[in-house]
Amino acid sequence: GAVVSQHPSRVICKSGTSVKIECRSLDFQATTMFWYRQFPKQSLMLMATSNEGSKATYEQGVEKDKFLINHASLTLSTLTVTSAHPEDSSFYICRAVSMGRDTDTQYFGPGTRLTVL
Amino acid sequence: AQTVTQSQPEMSVQEAETVTLSCTYDTSESNYYLFWYKQPPSRQMILVIRQEAYKQQNATENRFSVNFQKAAKSFSLKISDSQLGDTAMYFCAFIIMNRDDKIIFGKGTRLHILP
Numbered sequence: 001g002a003v004v005s006q007h008p009s010r011v012i013c014k015s016g017t018s019v020k021i022e023c024r025s026l027d028f029q030a031t032t033m034f035w036y037r038q039f040p041k042q043s044l045m046l047m048a049t050s051n052e053g054s055k056a057t058y059e060q061g062v063e064k065d066k067f068l069i070n071h072a073s074l075t076l077s078t079l080t081v082t083s084a085h086p087e088d089s090s091f092y093i094c095r096a097v098s099m100g101r102d103t104d105t106q107y108f109g110p111g112t113r114l115t116v117l
Numbered sequence: 118a119q120t121v122t123q124s125q126p127e128m129s130v131q132e133a134e135t136v137t138l139s140c141t142y143d144t145s146e147s148n149y150y151l152f153w154y155k156q157p158p159s160r161q162m163i164l165v166i167r168q169e170a171y172k173q174q175n176a177t178e179n180r181f182s183v184n185f186q187k188a189a190k191s192f193s194l195k196i197s198d199s200q201l202g203d204t205a206m207y208f209c210a211f212i213i214m215n216r217d218d219k220i221i222f223g224k225g226t227r228l229h230i231l232p
Contacts, residue, residue, distance in 0.1 A: 032218055038160075043208060043222045091160060097218045106218070108162035 003027055004096045006109035013084055014117055021079045021112045023094030029074035030096035035067075038091045038111075050077050084116040119144045121209050121223035129229040130199055137184075138194045138226050140209030148214040151185065153194045156225075157205040165207070168192065170214075196228075204230045 007022045023033055032051050036044040048064075050056040050071035058064045066088075068080040077096075081088050094109040121142045130136040142151070153165040168176045168185050175183050180197045192211075196203055209223040 034219070041227070043224045044162075046219060049217070049219065093160075093162065095162075095220070110159070110161045 004030075004094065004107040004109040006092075006094060006112050008112060009110065010113045010115075012115045012117065015085055016083055018080055018082045019084055019114060021081075021092055021094075021114075023077045023079070023096065023109050025075045025096040025098075025107070028096075028098045030077070030098060031074060032097045033071055033077035034095040034097070035069060035077075035079050036093045036095065038093060044093060047079075081114065084114070086116045089114055089116045119146075119211070119213070119221045121211065121221050123207075123209055123223035123226050125226045126224070127227040127229070129231055131231050132199060132201060134199055135195060135197045136199055136228065138196075138207055138209075138228065140192045140194070140223060142190050142192065142209070142211055142221075142223075144190070144211070144213065146213045146216075150212045150214065151183075151192045152210045152212075152220070153181070153183070153192075154208045154210060154222075155203075155205045156208065157202075162208075166194065199230045201230050201232060204228060 003026050005024045013019050034049050035047045038044050046059050047062045048056045048058045048069050050069045052071050052074050056069035071077040091111050091113050093111045097106040123140050149170045151168045155163045155165045166176050166178045166181050175185050182195045184193045206225045206227050208225045210220045
């Protein structure tokens, strides 16, 4: 079964509104969660890295005030797209990594398709 | 800089044939993991196979095997007896061990298995 969930799986919103996407690790503690966006027929682009209890680290070119990331617990990270615009329409994927360095314990969420009208 | 290059944007093969997807990477590190991920139309990222760089033996998972050439920094994926369900986007990727757990992805190869 799924070990990382994302909610919602699809969301359509009006331009100017904010949208929150949740990423949950279901049966392990994720000290680190990564957020990616993916445009059609392209690879995953890392947006930011979040560690539980600390501020997220954003990749170059990603607006931290637009893409708010919170990692309040070891099983939940949220990405909030603030004042969404049509160009923010994309597929957003989270990846959760457990404590330690065992790269077996890392899973991708199923993704969230955001459409901004 | 760490990079991954997949030189085949798109490939098509007949069902039951064998296909090889190429991948080269660049890093100055010596300890890392290499991965092939599959992304079907559902867009869920699925781990196909992984290889620890310190292991010389090529990883295999059922119909999937890799040809890992560390000196050449090459990590190709062979799919034997291809099936319609193998149709997907395939991404080659790696992680530097004991670093920041960031995955470096290639641009992907879109594989079509034809009936």
